Amino acid sequence: MTNRTETFTDSKHFRLNQVAEGVYAAISVPGTGSVGNAAIIDLGDSTLVVDTFTTIEAAEDLQAAAIELTGKPVSYVINTHWHSDHTSGNQVFIPGAQIISTSITREIMATFGKDRLARHLADPEPIYRAMDELDEKIQQETDEKLKREMQWENASDSEYMNMLPNLVYTLPTITFDGQMTIHGSSRTVQLITYGGGHTQSDAFLYLPEEKIAVMGDLVLSKHHPVMMYANPNAWLNILERVEALGVETIIPGHGEVCSMKELHEVKGYINDIVALVAEAVHSKKSIDDLVVPQAYQDWYFTTYFKSNLKRVYDWITESPGSTPFNREKE
Ligand SMILES: [Zn+2]
Incomplete structure (x- = not known):
């Protein structure tokens, strides 16, 4: 097997990591225009990309890498969820590609996402x-x-x-609910949503033959999961359902390519945050005094720890299950 990642002139925004023949993770270089990870998948007669980074320039590099690695233009783009570090580069891939998300993700982008961008401008x-x-x-x-x-x-x-x-805010062109399958000439990929956990609606990609999952921000590796828009219980339920699929390799939304071990760590983190906040509420202590537990001190996205506590505090004390759009910039 030739490692074609060596032939791609590197982007300042990401490093390529070949996960299997025709499956590549584009791992974000911190402090650049990517922020989130993306993936490139060769389906044989077509090419698919998962998520499109934060900036147009980073997305252009992703497109160049996809063409270089697979020898084909990109036909499908998946948006795992609406966050800007997974969708802002969409415009680079049209016309030519269909952009696919869940129907709820598209609805949020068409309303809140678009309005928020207009406010920023x-x-x-x-x-x-x-x-x-x-x-x-x-x-x-x-x-x-x-x-x-x-x-x-x-x-x-x-x-x-x-x-x-x-930026030309570019919405998905095809939506799905539940599950959708794309049958390429050399491999089949499943798009799956079990509802929302990290956001109001989260999708992931599963390659059943290779047992590889591209998880969006449902799984991060050695990064604080971002709970700004999260429903902790729903998130845990989604991860439990993922456990039943037989996934072996995970391309996470942030951090290095990983395995089910990191999915279990995310479950542990969510449970720990909920327990910390519940204990603080119970003993009438301020969540402001809570410090990052030892187990997570070497994880990145440290600044999200405080906002995660706040989100879980609101979730516990106000209206569990509500999904407010409560932050201007993430
Ligand atoms: Zn996200």
Whole structure:
């Protein structure tokens, strides 16, 4: 088997990792225009891409890599969920590709996602202010890991803001609910949704022959899962259903290619966060005093720990199951 990743001139936005013949993970380089991971899958007579990064430039590199690796243009793009680091590059692939998501994901993009982008364009000042504030924090931060993570965050936000005037918000063209199968000439892929957990609707891709799953942000490797829009119970239920599929290799939404071990770690993390907040509520302590547990101190996305606590606190104390669009920028 020739490793064709060696022939692709590297992108500054991602590293390619060949997971199987014709299956490639595009792993985000921190602080660039990718932010999330993507995947490239050769179906034989067509090529499929999963998720499209944060910026147009990163998505253009992804498209170039897909053409280089498979020798074909991209026919299918999957959006695992609506978050901008998985959908902002969509425009690069049309016309030519069909963009596929769940019907709920498309609905959120067509309403909230589009409105939010219009707000960012009409009034970018709050985002620039937040970046300036983060810059000040970076100057004062003494923890090297945290400092590096905040620098990455600001560098990626800066790439996003620079791109914004050229962004054409591009919606999925095909939607599904439950399951959809794409039959290529050399492999079959299943698109599956078990509802929403990380967001209001999360889909993932499963290659039953190869036992590879491209999980979007339902599974992150050594990164704090992002619970900003999460329903913790629903998320855990989804992961339990994934356990029944026989997955062996996972391309996660953030972090390196991994296995079911990391899926189990995400379950542990969600359970731990819920337990920490429940205990704080029970003993009338402030969640602001909670610190990152030892087990997760070397994980990235540290800044999400506090917002995860807040989200779970609201979820426990207010209306479990509600899914507010409560943050301007993620
Ligand atoms: Zn996400």
